[in-house]
Amino acid sequence: RSKARVYSPERPRTTFDDIAGYQGVKGEVKEIVDFLSDPTRFTELGARIPKGILLVGPPGTGKTLLARAVAGEAGVPFMSVSGSDFMEMFVGVGASRVRDLFQTARKQAPSIIFIDEIDSIGRKRGTGLGGGHDEREQTLNQMLSEMDGFDPAEGIVVMAATNRPDILDPALLRPGRFDRQVVVPLPDLDERTAILEVHTRSKKLASDVDLTVVARGTPGMSGADLANLVNEAALNAVRRSSSEIAMEDFEYSRDRVLMGQRRESTILS
Numbered sequence: 001r002s003k004a005r006v007y008s009p010e011r012p013r014t015t016f017d018d019i020a021g022y023q024g025v026k027g028e029v030k031e032i033v034d035f036l037s038d039p040t041r042f043t044e045l046g047a048r049i050p051k052g053i054l055l056v057g058p059p060g061t062g063k064t065l066l067a068r069a070v071a072g073e074a075g076v077p078f079m080s081v082s083g084s085d086f087m088e089m090f091v092g093v094g095a096s097r098v099r100d101l102f103q104t105a106r107k108q109a110p111s112i113i114f115i116d117e118i119d120s121i122g123r124k125r126g127t128g129l130g131g132g133h134d135e136r137e138q139t140l141n142q143m144l145s146e147m148d149g150f151d152p153a154e155g156i157v158v159m160a161a162t163n164r165p166d167i168l169d170p171a172l173l174r175p176g177r178f179d180r181q182v183v184v185p186l187p188d189l190d191e192r193t194a195i196l197e198v199h200t201r202s203k204k205l206a207s208d209v210d211l212t213v214v215a216r217g218t219p220g221m222s223g224a225d226l227a228n229l230v231n232e233a234a235l236n237a238v239r240r241s242s243s244e245i246a247m248e249d250f251e252y253s254r255d256r257v258l259m260g261q262r263r264e265s266t267i268l269s
Protein backbone atom coordinates (compact mmCIF):
# COMPACT_ATOMS: atom_id res chain seq x y z
CA ARG A 1 0.00 0.00 0.00
CA SER A 2 1.19 3.47 -0.71
CA LYS A 3 1.90 5.77 2.18
CA ALA A 4 0.06 8.55 0.46
CA ARG A 5 -2.94 9.98 2.15
CA VAL A 6 -6.38 9.44 0.77
CA TYR A 7 -7.83 12.50 -0.84
CA SER A 8 -11.26 13.41 0.29
CA PRO A 9 -13.07 15.42 -2.32
CA GLU A 10 -15.20 18.37 -1.29
CA ARG A 11 -18.27 19.67 -3.03
CA PRO A 12 -17.84 23.42 -2.95
CA ARG A 13 -20.82 25.71 -2.85
CA THR A 14 -18.78 28.57 -4.20
CA THR A 15 -20.17 30.14 -7.37
CA PHE A 16 -19.09 32.87 -9.77
CA ASP A 17 -21.21 35.30 -7.75
CA ASP A 18 -18.72 34.97 -4.90
CA ILE A 19 -16.04 36.36 -7.15
CA ALA A 20 -16.31 40.09 -7.62
CA GLY A 21 -15.12 41.52 -10.92
CA TYR A 22 -12.93 39.35 -13.16
CA GLN A 23 -15.61 38.99 -15.84
CA GLY A 24 -13.01 38.13 -18.47
CA VAL A 25 -11.43 35.47 -16.30
CA LYS A 26 -14.80 33.92 -15.50
CA GLY A 27 -15.63 33.91 -19.19
CA GLU A 28 -12.44 32.02 -19.92
CA VAL A 29 -13.25 29.20 -17.50
CA LYS A 30 -16.97 29.05 -18.25
CA GLU A 31 -16.27 26.49 -20.95
CA ILE A 32 -14.74 24.18 -18.34
CA VAL A 33 -17.95 24.44 -16.31
CA ASP A 34 -20.01 23.52 -19.37
CA PHE A 35 -17.73 20.60 -20.10
CA LEU A 36 -17.81 19.18 -16.58
CA SER A 37 -21.57 19.61 -16.40
CA ASP A 38 -22.00 17.42 -19.47
CA PRO A 39 -18.78 15.88 -20.84
CA THR A 40 -20.52 13.73 -23.47
CA ARG A 41 -21.91 16.78 -25.24
CA PHE A 42 -18.32 17.77 -25.98
CA THR A 43 -16.91 14.36 -26.76
CA GLU A 44 -19.74 13.49 -29.15
CA LEU A 45 -18.82 16.52 -31.21
CA GLY A 46 -15.14 15.71 -30.96
CA ALA A 47 -14.54 19.02 -29.16
CA ARG A 48 -11.36 18.85 -27.12
CA ILE A 49 -11.24 20.56 -23.79
CA PRO A 50 -7.86 21.40 -22.28
CA LYS A 51 -6.72 18.82 -19.74
CA GLY A 52 -4.84 21.33 -17.69
CA ILE A 53 -5.41 25.00 -17.00
CA LEU A 54 -2.75 27.12 -15.41
CA LEU A 55 -3.99 30.07 -13.37
CA VAL A 56 -1.25 32.66 -13.30
CA GLY A 57 -1.19 35.66 -11.02
CA PRO A 58 0.14 37.22 -7.83
CA PRO A 59 -0.75 35.77 -4.41
CA GLY A 60 -4.23 36.43 -3.09
CA THR A 61 -5.91 37.25 -6.38
CA GLY A 62 -8.49 34.52 -6.00
CA LYS A 63 -7.03 31.66 -8.02
CA THR A 64 -8.16 29.08 -5.48
CA LEU A 65 -11.52 30.80 -5.22
CA LEU A 66 -11.90 30.62 -9.00
CA ALA A 67 -11.05 26.92 -9.21
CA ARG A 68 -13.47 26.20 -6.38
CA ALA A 69 -16.18 28.21 -8.14
CA VAL A 70 -15.70 26.19 -11.32
CA ALA A 71 -16.38 23.03 -9.29
CA GLY A 72 -19.31 24.69 -7.52
CA GLU A 73 -20.87 25.91 -10.76
CA ALA A 74 -20.52 22.51 -12.39
CA GLY A 75 -21.59 20.67 -9.23
CA VAL A 76 -18.61 18.33 -9.32
CA PRO A 77 -16.17 17.12 -6.62
CA PHE A 78 -13.09 19.23 -6.00
CA MET A 79 -9.77 17.79 -4.89
CA SER A 80 -7.33 20.38 -3.72
CA VAL A 81 -3.66 19.95 -2.87
CA SER A 82 -0.76 22.28 -2.48
CA GLY A 83 2.40 21.55 -4.45
CA SER A 84 4.36 21.71 -1.24
CA ASP A 85 2.14 18.96 0.30
CA PHE A 86 3.73 16.47 -2.04
CA MET A 87 7.20 17.21 -0.79
CA GLU A 88 7.00 17.19 2.94
CA MET A 89 7.45 13.53 3.88
CA PHE A 90 9.60 10.57 3.00
CA VAL A 91 11.32 9.81 -0.24
CA GLY A 92 9.03 8.27 -2.81
CA VAL A 93 5.84 9.52 -1.24
CA GLY A 94 5.44 12.50 -3.58
CA ALA A 95 5.01 10.31 -6.65
CA SER A 96 2.58 7.93 -4.97
CA ARG A 97 0.56 10.87 -3.69
CA VAL A 98 0.22 12.13 -7.23
CA ARG A 99 -0.92 8.67 -8.32
CA ASP A 100 -3.50 8.49 -5.54
CA LEU A 101 -4.77 11.94 -6.35
CA PHE A 102 -5.49 11.05 -9.96
CA GLN A 103 -6.96 7.71 -8.96
CA THR A 104 -9.42 9.41 -6.64
CA ALA A 105 -10.28 11.96 -9.31
CA ARG A 106 -11.04 9.14 -11.75
CA LYS A 107 -13.36 7.44 -9.31
CA GLN A 108 -15.17 10.71 -8.72
CA ALA A 109 -15.27 11.92 -12.33
CA PRO A 110 -16.44 14.29 -13.60
CA SER A 111 -14.21 16.13 -11.18
CA ILE A 112 -11.60 18.84 -10.72
CA ILE A 113 -8.09 18.50 -9.38
CA PHE A 114 -6.61 21.75 -8.09
CA ILE A 115 -2.89 22.07 -7.43
CA ASP A 116 -1.89 25.26 -5.65
CA GLU A 117 1.74 26.41 -5.85
CA ILE A 118 2.50 24.02 -8.68
CA ASP A 119 5.91 25.67 -8.99
CA SER A 120 7.08 23.87 -5.86
CA ILE A 121 7.03 20.56 -7.74
CA GLY A 122 7.04 21.95 -11.26
CA ARG A 123 10.29 23.89 -11.30
CA LYS A 124 12.57 23.21 -14.25
CA ARG A 125 14.31 19.90 -13.81
CA GLY A 126 18.04 19.71 -13.39
CA THR A 127 18.27 23.09 -11.69
CA GLY A 128 17.99 21.88 -8.10
CA LEU A 129 20.85 22.59 -5.76
CA GLY A 130 20.83 19.07 -4.32
CA GLY A 131 18.73 18.26 -1.28
CA GLY A 132 15.46 16.54 -2.09
CA HIS A 133 15.83 17.30 -5.74
CA ASP A 134 15.51 13.68 -6.95
CA GLU A 135 12.32 13.36 -4.97
CA ARG A 136 10.94 16.44 -6.64
CA GLU A 137 11.84 15.17 -10.10
CA GLN A 138 10.12 11.86 -9.42
CA THR A 139 7.02 13.70 -8.31
CA LEU A 140 7.07 15.92 -11.36
CA ASN A 141 7.62 12.95 -13.67
CA GLN A 142 4.66 11.19 -12.11
CA MET A 143 2.56 14.31 -12.62
CA LEU A 144 3.54 14.45 -16.28
CA SER A 145 2.70 10.79 -16.81
CA GLU A 146 -0.66 11.14 -15.05
CA MET A 147 -1.48 14.15 -17.22
CA ASP A 148 -0.67 12.08 -20.31
CA GLY A 149 -2.47 9.05 -18.96
CA PHE A 150 -6.01 10.29 -18.74
CA ASP A 151 -8.45 10.79 -21.54
CA PRO A 152 -10.30 14.12 -21.42
CA ALA A 153 -13.46 12.13 -22.13
CA GLU A 154 -13.17 10.78 -18.58
CA GLY A 155 -14.28 14.20 -17.39
CA ILE A 156 -11.26 15.25 -15.35
CA VAL A 157 -9.87 18.78 -15.49
CA VAL A 158 -6.69 19.73 -13.70
CA MET A 159 -6.35 23.34 -12.61
CA ALA A 160 -3.11 24.61 -11.14
CA ALA A 161 -2.01 27.95 -9.75
CA THR A 162 1.31 29.72 -9.77
CA ASN A 163 2.76 33.18 -9.49
CA ARG A 164 5.99 32.06 -11.14
CA PRO A 165 5.13 30.63 -14.57
CA ASP A 166 8.66 31.55 -15.70
CA ILE A 167 10.31 28.89 -13.52
CA LEU A 168 8.04 26.01 -14.58
CA ASP A 169 9.49 23.06 -16.42
CA PRO A 170 8.53 23.52 -20.09
CA ALA A 171 7.38 19.88 -20.17
CA LEU A 172 4.43 20.88 -17.98
CA LEU A 173 3.26 23.43 -20.54
CA ARG A 174 3.31 21.14 -23.55
CA PRO A 175 0.11 20.37 -25.49
CA GLY A 176 -2.01 17.87 -23.62
CA ARG A 177 -0.74 19.12 -20.26
CA PHE A 178 -1.14 22.66 -18.91
CA ASP A 179 -1.59 24.10 -22.35
CA ARG A 180 -4.01 26.83 -21.43
CA GLN A 181 -3.08 29.77 -19.26
CA VAL A 182 -5.55 32.08 -17.59
CA VAL A 183 -4.07 35.26 -16.16
CA VAL A 184 -5.55 36.42 -12.86
CA PRO A 185 -4.14 39.91 -12.29
CA LEU A 186 -4.43 42.28 -9.35
CA PRO A 187 -7.86 43.94 -9.29
CA ASP A 188 -8.32 47.37 -10.86
CA LEU A 189 -10.23 50.21 -9.18
CA ASP A 190 -13.71 48.98 -10.17
CA GLU A 191 -12.83 45.43 -9.19
CA ARG A 192 -11.48 46.53 -5.82
CA THR A 193 -14.75 48.34 -5.21
CA ALA A 194 -16.72 45.23 -6.19
CA ILE A 195 -14.57 43.02 -3.95
CA LEU A 196 -15.12 45.40 -1.03
CA GLU A 197 -18.86 45.23 -1.73
CA VAL A 198 -18.85 41.43 -1.64
CA HIS A 199 -16.96 41.35 1.64
CA THR A 200 -19.13 43.98 3.33
CA ARG A 201 -22.37 42.40 2.11
CA SER A 202 -23.37 41.10 5.51
CA LYS A 203 -21.77 43.89 7.56
CA LYS A 204 -23.19 47.07 9.01
CA LEU A 205 -21.60 50.12 7.43
CA ALA A 206 -21.92 53.68 8.74
CA SER A 207 -23.40 56.21 6.36
CA ASP A 208 -20.04 57.94 5.87
CA VAL A 209 -18.52 54.85 4.25
CA ASP A 210 -17.77 55.22 0.56
CA LEU A 211 -16.28 52.01 -0.77
CA THR A 212 -15.09 53.70 -3.96
CA VAL A 213 -12.96 56.00 -1.84
CA VAL A 214 -11.60 53.00 0.07
CA ALA A 215 -10.86 51.28 -3.26
CA ARG A 216 -9.08 54.37 -4.55
CA GLY A 217 -6.80 54.29 -1.52
CA THR A 218 -5.80 50.66 -1.97
CA PRO A 219 -4.01 50.31 -5.32
CA GLY A 220 -1.90 47.16 -5.54
CA MET A 221 -3.97 45.28 -2.98
CA SER A 222 -5.19 41.80 -3.88
CA GLY A 223 -8.62 40.38 -3.13
CA ALA A 224 -7.13 38.62 -0.12
CA ASP A 225 -5.70 41.94 1.14
CA LEU A 226 -9.11 43.59 0.72
CA ALA A 227 -10.89 40.78 2.57
CA ASN A 228 -8.36 41.23 5.33
CA LEU A 229 -8.86 45.00 5.26
CA VAL A 230 -12.61 44.64 5.76
CA ASN A 231 -12.08 42.27 8.66
CA GLU A 232 -9.55 44.56 10.33
CA ALA A 233 -12.00 47.45 9.95
CA ALA A 234 -14.74 45.40 11.58
CA LEU A 235 -12.42 44.47 14.44
CA ASN A 236 -11.56 48.12 14.95
CA ALA A 237 -15.24 49.06 15.08
CA VAL A 238 -15.69 46.46 17.81
CA ARG A 239 -12.71 47.91 19.65
CA ARG A 240 -14.36 51.33 19.48
CA SER A 241 -17.57 49.76 20.81
CA SER A 242 -19.33 50.95 17.69
CA SER A 243 -22.20 49.03 16.15
CA GLU A 244 -21.21 50.11 12.65
CA ILE A 245 -18.03 50.11 10.60
CA ALA A 246 -17.12 53.70 9.78
CA MET A 247 -14.71 55.33 7.36
CA GLU A 248 -12.18 55.84 10.18
CA ASP A 249 -12.08 52.05 10.68
CA PHE A 250 -11.19 51.59 7.02
CA GLU A 251 -8.49 54.24 7.30
CA TYR A 252 -7.04 52.50 10.32
CA SER A 253 -7.17 49.05 8.75
CA ARG A 254 -5.68 50.29 5.49
CA ASP A 255 -2.60 51.47 7.38
CA ARG A 256 -2.38 48.14 9.16
CA VAL A 257 -2.64 46.09 5.98
CA LEU A 258 -0.13 48.31 4.18
CA MET A 259 2.26 48.04 7.11
CA GLY A 260 1.90 44.26 7.11
CA GLN A 261 2.72 44.18 3.40
CA ARG A 262 5.78 46.31 3.92
CA ARG A 263 6.99 44.08 6.73
CA GLU A 264 6.51 41.01 4.55
CA SER A 265 8.47 42.49 1.69
CA THR A 266 11.36 43.38 4.00
CA ILE A 267 11.48 39.80 5.20
CA LEU A 268 11.37 38.46 1.66
CA SER A 269 14.01 40.77 0.20
Ligand code: ATP
Nearest residue numbers: 018019020059060061062063064065195223224227
Ligand atom coordinates in the same frame (compact mmCIF):
# COMPACT_ATOMS: atom_id res chain seq x y z
P1 ATP B 1 -2.62 32.22 -3.25
O1 ATP B 1 -1.96 32.20 -4.57
O2 ATP B 1 -1.91 33.04 -2.20
O3 ATP B 1 -3.10 30.88 -2.74
P2 ATP B 1 -5.09 32.81 -4.44
O4 ATP B 1 -4.89 33.59 -5.68
O5 ATP B 1 -5.38 31.37 -4.54
O6 ATP B 1 -3.91 33.07 -3.45
P3 ATP B 1 -7.43 32.89 -2.87
O7 ATP B 1 -6.88 32.08 -1.76
O8 ATP B 1 -8.35 32.28 -3.81
O9 ATP B 1 -6.23 33.55 -3.64
O10 ATP B 1 -8.08 34.23 -2.33
C1 ATP B 1 -7.99 34.57 -0.99
C2 ATP B 1 -9.25 35.24 -0.53
O11 ATP B 1 -9.34 36.56 -1.08
C3 ATP B 1 -10.52 34.57 -0.98
O12 ATP B 1 -10.90 33.53 -0.12
C4 ATP B 1 -11.52 35.73 -0.95
O13 ATP B 1 -11.98 35.95 0.37
C5 ATP B 1 -10.67 36.91 -1.33
N1 ATP B 1 -10.80 37.24 -2.75
C6 ATP B 1 -9.83 37.20 -3.69
N2 ATP B 1 -10.28 37.61 -4.87
C7 ATP B 1 -11.58 37.89 -4.71
C8 ATP B 1 -12.62 38.35 -5.57
N3 ATP B 1 -12.42 38.61 -6.86
N4 ATP B 1 -13.87 38.53 -5.04
C9 ATP B 1 -14.10 38.27 -3.75
N5 ATP B 1 -13.17 37.84 -2.89
C10 ATP B 1 -11.93 37.67 -3.34
